[in-house]
Amino acid sequence: NIFAKNIVSVNVGTLNKFEDGAVVDTAALVEAGIVKNSFDAVKILSNGNLTKKLTVKVSAYSEAAKAKIEAAGGKAEVV
Numbered sequence: 001n002i003f004a005k006n007i008v009s010v011n012v013g014t015l016n017k018f019e020d021g022a023v024v025d026t027a028a029l030v031e032a033g034i035v036k037n038s039f040d041a042v043k044i045l046s047n048g049n050l051t052k053k054l055t056v057k058v059s060a061y062s063e064a065a066k067a068k069i070e071a072a073g074g075k076a077e078v079v
Contacts, residue, residue: 005041006041008042010029010042011044011045012045012047012050012068012069016048017032019052020053026059029042041060045062046062
């Protein structure tokens with residue numbers, strides 16, 4: 001399908017790789033080697049636990065992942 005979007009999923013537990021208080025966006029995920037450059041959108045899924053306060057700015061979240069990010073004291077913003 002030529003209209004299909006390539007959506008990359010990232011587990012919320014993977015975000016523990018970043019420093020406490022960091023802003024995590026698609027550029028930061030590519031720079032950290034978590035995702036490759038060939039994608040249309042990034043979606044955060046709820047597998048794992050988040051122990052750091054992060055501001056996450058990506059295309060989409062599962063409801064449980066958004067709750068885990070906010071429970072850790074961070075922000076989940078859709079861009």
